Amino acid sequence: MSGYRSVTSMMGNMLKSSPISERCNQKRLEKAIIAGEIIPHYQPIINGHSRIIHGVEILARWLTPEQILISPNRFIPLAEEKGLLSQLTLVLLNQVIQDLIPLLHIIPPAFHISLNVCSSLEWDDRLTQAIQQLQEITRGKAHIIMEVTEHQPLSTSSQLCTALHKFHQQGVLIALDDFGTGYSNISWMTLIPLNYLKIDRSFIHLITDPQSPTTLLDSIISIGQRMHLGLIAEGIETEYQARYLLDQGVYLHQGYYWSRPLSAQDLSRYLINNLTPASDTAAQSALE
Secondary structure (H helix, E strand, O other), rough: OOHHHHHHHHOOOOOOOOOOOOOOOOOOOOOOHHHOEEEEEEEEEEOOOOOEEEEEEEEEEEEOOOOEEEEEHHHHHHHHOOOOHHHHHHHHHHHHHHHHHHHHOOOOHHHHHEEOOOOOOOOOOOHHHHHHHHHHHHOEEEEEEEEOOOOOOOOOOHHHHHHHHHHHHHOEEEEEEEEEOOOOOOHHHHOOOOOOOEEEEHHHHHOOOOOOOOHHHHHHHOOOHHHHOOOEOOOOOOHHHHHHHHHOOOOEEEEOOOOOEEEEEEEEEHHHHHHOOHHHHHHHHHOO
């Protein structure tokens, strides 16, 4: 995948092991949020047929003063536990808005911008306004997608469920993340308005050869197609996985085979290269 990987190889900020320890506490995280150390990275979502970028998923990273990137699984659980997730998300969204404004003239039509939400996220006016502002600046250029990620059962009376219905009425699209794992299951389909299913990487990793145990994966794909939902496969790491999914009708791909998460600066380069004939030719040859 030379066309795309040549872009990702420019990334200087790979996730590194961090000196942050188990003693990472609420005050340290609060300070990081206020200081603007929680920053967005953007993982491309690729149209596997055209090899053109279709959108991005917004991922949080903690960039320490020592220029070390800390993976979200090191601090998001703490933010949830200490009630800091809404503040963190607000800071993240405000930075996303600033990052995207200078890129709007180069993003492809109907670009998708995905952000993760869960029931531990407390919706307030500031957060609602930030999402509405993101909608406003991208109007006519992009669609906002909320990816619902859950670690506990969802009820119809939950704040998240109410917010999802409200935003959906305002044009926000809804995706069920990690489908088939944990609480991201079929019962959710009766509770929230859905546009997309995101197929969890654990199913994608089973695709290794023609004898791979893909019965569950194929069933998930069938459910999504029969319900006329868009399907996004995440965690794609090999050409064989990309080919298999295309053969099954799943053409929206996300994973390291296509691109690692990118900083705003690298995303700008990626978009520019993605729109040039040279990169498109290289991308097409990778799957031929």
